[in-house]
Amino acid sequence: xxxxxxxxxxxxxxCAGHAQAGRSCETRPMxxxxxxxxxxLAHRTHQALEAEHAxxxxxxxxxxxxxQDLTRYGLRYSHLGFAYxxxxxxxxxxxxxxxxxxxxxxxxALYRQGLGEFFSDDPxxxxxxxxxxxxxxxxxxxxxxRDNQRAATLHERAYSMVAYAGGTKYQQSNQxxxxxxxxxxxxxxxxxxxxxxxxxxxxxxxxxxRLGPLTRLGGRATAANIAFDDHPNEKRFSxxxxxxxxxxxxxxxxxxxxxxxxxxLSLD
Numbered sequence: 001x002x003x004x005x006x007x008x009x010x011x012x013x014x015c016a017g018h019a020q021a022g023r024s025c026e027t028r029p030m031x032x033x034x035x036x037x038x039x040x041l042a043h044r045t046h047q048a049l050e051a052e053h054a055x056x057x058x059x060x061x062x063x064x065x066x067x068q069d070l071t072r073y074g075l076r077y078s079h080l081g082f083a084y085x086x087x088x089x090x091x092x093x094x095x096x097x098x099x100x101x102x103x104x105x106x107x108x109a110l111y112r113q114g115l116g117e118f119f120s121d122d123p124x125x126x127x128x129x130x131x132x133x134x135x136x137x138x139x140x141x142x143x144x145x146r147d148n149q150r151a152a153t154l155h156e157r158a159y160s161m162v163a164y165a166g167g168t169k170y171q172q173s174n175q176x177x178x179x180x181x182x183x184x185x186x187x188x189x190x191x192x193x194x195x196x197x198x199x200x201x202x203x204x205x206x207x208x209x210r211l212g213p214l215t216r217l218g219g220r221a222t223a224a225n226i227a228f229d230d231h232p233n234e235k236r237f238s239x240x241x242x243x244x245x246x247x248x249x250x251x252x253x254x255x256x257x258x259x260x261x262x263x264x265l266s267l268d
Contacts, residue, residue: 038120165206
């Protein structure tokens with residue numbers, strides 16, 4: 001794992017060790033079948049994104065995976081990042097920039113990976129989904145994603161899986177991505193508070209999870225990457241945990257006109 005400016009960490013998943021987001025933190029050996037299916041999903045996603053590039057010129061999409069089973073909360077996907085088109089030696093490749101949590105800790109970092117690494121975990125479903133961003137937004141966001149320092153502008157190392165959508169004490173993976181979209185706006189953004197102000201001014205609505213006191217206390221006691229103390233008391237003690245989810249981001253992008261409808265590719 002290689003340290004880069006502004007605390008950005010860029011590494012292959014094999015070098016990342018115990019880093020995760022939107023998937024189980026259990027350590028299990030990777031079977032040949034799982035590896036093959038992950039690479040097949042990556043290959044087919046690459047083909048689909050290349051077809052979209054040929055059709056519309058798309059260079060940046062919001063890409064999601066189904067790493068954990070969140071159906072009890074009415075959610076389909078668990079984790080997202082930005083996939084952007086790059087060319088090395090004339091060969092097109094889609095890179096993924098996203099935030100991952102260090103398993104067993106309360107810290108996260110940014111990683112730049114290929115599609116194969118992004119999908120070669122142990123997912124709940126071998127399924128990917130993406131939203132093509134509005135063309136002008138893509139143009140402004142692409143240089144941000146390619147620049148390590150700019151991409152980390154709004155990154156907060158302190159991590160909670162259920163970080164409050166309107167708070168700055170912690171930051172989870174999906175939250176980093178949606179806040180970073182604010183950096184691609186014509187008006188300059190200074191800090192996470194301003195980024196969140198832009199999001200809510202654009203009618204972003206986080207997901208409200210109904211988590212009772214036993215669930216909240218159990219999660220805080222047993223997992224370093226789960227904290228609830230950043231949520232306002234009136235919401236936390238009425239079992240309303242507002243956090244950023246893939247499903248809420250996808251719905252908002254389509255509703256706001258900042259992106260299109262999600263495209264889905266599944267091997268299951």
